Amino acid sequence: MNSKEVKMPAKAIVEFRCHGRAVGKMRNELAVTMVRPFEEHFDLASDEGAFHGGDATAPPPLALFISGLTGCIMTQIRAFAKRLDVPLDDLKVEARIEWLWVAKDKVYETAPQLFEIDIDIDSSAPHDRVVALIETAKKGCFIEQTLARKNTIRHRMKTPGGWVEV
């Protein structure tokens, strides 16, 4: 991070919201807002290919997801390299995710079964300082930290009588 970085307090909440609207066959318009610590807006979309009944007008959700993971760990490595004085001449990362897909009655169920991240850092720093940079980046990576724990996702459904938990 450089000198233009916003001064952050010792502790803060980072909040993102995404409003999705179904359009076309399988396309979703995704309006994303970072609400805190300051507001920013991003327009994205997902779609599916013809085999899933879509028109391939945007990447599928899993492409957005693995891009988020890969971009997040890379961003932390770059940001923390500056803070830890580890010179970074080049950085390439390859992430792999596998899910198991099982047909069940008319639908299917799914479960993740492999996460691998290969990190290729070109640096003049000694090996142990590059290892320390990676360790630090893992702890600062919002998405890695999210995947490494069991999260509870709360769902609500709109009804004529108001929002109800489902």
Place this chain on the structure above:
Amino acid sequence: MNSKEVKMPAKAIVEFRCHGRAVGKMRNELAVTMVRPFEEHFDLASDEGAFHGGDATAPPPLALFISGLTGCIMTQIRAFAKRLDVPLDDLKVEARIEWLWVAKDKVYETAPQLFEIDIDIDSSAPHDRVVALIETAKKGCFIEQTLARKNTIRHRMKTPGGWVEV
């Protein structure tokens, strides 16, 4: 899903890879490949705003991440509505994620603390069938199922002697 859908076996592996390359100040070029069950390629990118030392040429990783989650649950709802014969006249979803951000020495650490998904389905089907559709979609949503469990992420680092675990 429609009649053009590829016939899937009873069980399959879905594999995605993302090759990230650091360019510019904070931009990452993200080349995504679905490797299995069939191959497809998508080019994405992430960046950061000026306050994080970036040029804002692409959405930040967390915007890609929440878009993936929102798009995934929406896609499952639409795909499974057809399979379960639940008419879907309109679908809107709002997802909210909060992370706690804590400064630590020269860097910071982070942890997720809230996941909420509000689902607004316009359907002529009875309430309990719409609830059943949502329950089924949760189990079929690759990203929800990933977030709901503690995942192990394996890291390797490139060294002159080859790849080593870190």
